[in-house]
Amino acid sequence: MEQVILxxxxxxxxxxxxxxxxxxxxxxxxxxxxxxxxxxxxxxxxHRYPLLTRTSPFxxxxxxxxxxxxxxxxxxxxxxxxxxxxTIEMIGFPGEPKLEIYLSLSGCKAEGEDRLDLKLVPxxxxxxxxxxxxxxxxxxxxxxxxxxxxxxVYTLFEFVDGVAxxxxxxxxxxxxxx
Amino acid sequence: MFKKLLFATTASPVCDNAAKVAFDLExxxxxxxxxxxxxxxxxxxxxxxITDVRTGETEQIDNDYVDWVREEMKHTYADLLKDSENNRIxxxxxxxxxxxLRKARTENADMIIMGxxxxxxxxxxxxxxxIVGSTMQKVAKGARCPVVVISRPCxxxxxxxxxxxxxxxxxxxADSAFGWAYRLAKNVDARLHxxxxxxxxxxxxxxxxxxxxxxxxxEEARDKIENxxxxxxxxxDNYTVEVWEGTPYVEILxxxxxxxxxxxxxxxxxxxxxxxxxxxGSTVEQVVLRSACPVASVNRPDKAWExxxx
Numbered sequence: 001m002e003q004v005i006l007x008x009x010x011x012x013x014x015x016x017x018x019x020x021x022x023x024x025x026x027x028x029x030x031x032x033x034x035x036x037x038x039x040x041x042x043x044x045x046x047h048r049y050p051l052l053t054r055t056s057p058f059x060x061x062x063x064x065x066x067x068x069x070x071x072x073x074x075x076x077x078x079x080x081x082x083x084x085x086x087t088i089e090m091i092g093f094p095g096e097p098k099l100e101i102y103l104s105l106s107g108c109k110a111e112g113e114d115r116l117d118l119k120l121v122p123x124x125x126x127x128x129x130x131x132x133x134x135x136x137x138x139x140x141x142x143x144x145x146x147x148x149x150x151x152x153v154y155t156l157f158e159f160v161d162g163v164a165x166x167x168x169x170x171x172x173x174x175x176x177x178x
Numbered sequence: 179m180f181k182k183l184l185f186a187t188t189a190s191p192v193c194d195n196a197a198k199v200a201f202d203l204e205x206x207x208x209x210x211x212x213x214x215x216x217x218x219x220x221x222x223x224x225x226x227x228i229t230d231v232r233t234g235e236t237e238q239i240d241n242d243y244v245d246w247v248r249e250e251m252k253h254t255y256a257d258l259l260k261d262s263e264n265n266r267i268x269x270x271x272x273x274x275x276x277x278x279l280r281k282a283r284t285e286n287a288d289m290i291i292m293g294x295x296x297x298x299x300x301x302x303x304x305x306x307x308x309i310v311g312s313t314m315q316k317v318a319k320g321a322r323c324p325v326v327v328i329s330r331p332c333x334x335x336x337x338x339x340x341x342x343x344x345x346x347x348x349x350x351x352a353d354s355a356f357g358w359a360y361r362l363a364k365n366v367d368a369r370l371h372x373x374x375x376x377x378x379x380x381x382x383x384x385x386x387x388x389x390x391x392x393x394x395x396x397e398e399a400r401d402k403i404e405n406x407x408x409x410x411x412x413x414x415d416n417y418t419v420e421v422w423e424g425t426p427y428v429e430i431l432x433x434x435x436x437x438x439x440x441x442x443x444x445x446x447x448x449x450x451x452x453x454x455x456x457x458x459g460s461t462v463e464q465v466v467l468r469s470a471c472p473v474a475s476v477n478r479p480d481k482a483w484e485x486x487x488x
Contacts, residue, residue, distance in 0.1 A: 057379070057424070057425040057428045058428065060424075061428065061432055119330065120330065120331065168428075168468060169467065169468050
């Protein structure tokens with residue numbers, strides 16, 4: 001599978017070092033993240049390749065929020081990095097048994113498996129958090145009792161779309177009206 | 179006002195956010211709060227065995243077991259019960275949605291309060307699965323009273339709410355939603371924000387719409403709001419009207435954030451005229467999971483126009 005690499009400044013490069021000019025042509029390529037990539041690099045990528053912003057209804061609002069945020073030091077003290085993960089989950093109950101595959105974005109500590117839900121953390125505290133591509137979690141029969149972990153690859157499309165979807169859940173107000 | 183509130187709970191941490199709002203409302207409205215938990219589905223008929231609704235495990239049921247569950251509920255909500263003045267704790271066996279609806283009907287509850295899921299869910303998963311819990315969907319579909327769904331900590335002050343957003347698409351169910359929101363706003367002297375999003379995504383995905391066409395549709399929507407809803411407003415002027423274009427659930431969430439809404443009121447899947455056939459609309463589902471404030475879904479007119487404005 002061909003690879004595309006996201007740089008800290010939001011640029012996309014092919015594995016032989018050539019800069020990508022048309023992001024659509026590499027949407028199906030396996031993504032690798034260069035060192036020092038943060039969530040801000042994701043938004044820089046959207047700025048460089050505006051065509052990508054047409055893939056999700058959340059982008060106009062997210063980009064508006066992004067433009068109003070400080071240019072540095074947007075960090076969240078309770079986690080060390082943000083991890084983009086794929087989960088395969090077998091669910092036996094309630095309802096009919098089913099298998100679900102989904103992507104998620106969560107906060108992680110340097111050590112330990114605890115995953116932190118980011119939906120209550122404002123975007124302004126996440127932008128400069130290091131970002132990595134996590135392993136695939138295979139949950140057997142729900143309730144996260146038995147979980148296997150595997151190495152996997154993510155395509156550029158999964159990354160662009162999955163992060164946008166996840167950030168679409170962030171709506172915690174900064175302050176109460178009253 | 180609200181005399182009887184039914185808080186349908188799984189008695190587990192997934193309902194903690196809803197619990198806080200339910201107890202707050204009990205004190206605010208001086209109402210009776212019924213904490214109602216359906217602990218399991220009988221394996222068959224009047225079987226003494228039940229399938230636990232959360233774990234799927236089989237348990238033997240008798241009066242002692244039910245009493246034990248009620249005791250456990252008291253422990254779970256011990257902190258909140260300390261300040262509560264008028265509550266009842268009940269645990270029953272049955273299909274959750276049916277029992278909750280039965281309870282709401284027999285008690286003539288003014289409002290059902292619940293969380294959005296039975297299990298702790300990863301929100302990323304919601305794209306691939308039924309987006310809100312099936313119990314919540316069925317209750318919302320069948321309930322004659324408004325159903326308030328709380329899916330995350332209520333960071334705004336619903337107890338002292340000052341901004342109510344009502345999303346409308348001019349259907350019969352939306353009339354009920356508006357009616358309930360209007361009476362409520364009038365009662366608590368909150369500002370009512372009447373909102374409609376012109377859905378420019380459903381005609382043809384990715385199609386570009388001309389500015390003139392969008393402007394025309396926005397104007398038409400404003401006229402409809404005037405005819406459908408504002409014609410029913412009497413002696414009340416603390417309201418605003420907004421019509422935006424875009425993807426409806428994205429726009430209503432943006433608008434709610436902009437006006438710092440304390441409550442969003444919407445109708446269920448509103449293109450269905452017959453409430454018997456209405457499942458929770460996808461717009462409501464998306465709003466429920468993403469909204470920072472509680473979301474009330476109103477399906478029928480029964481309680482909508484009943485609230486005493488005094």
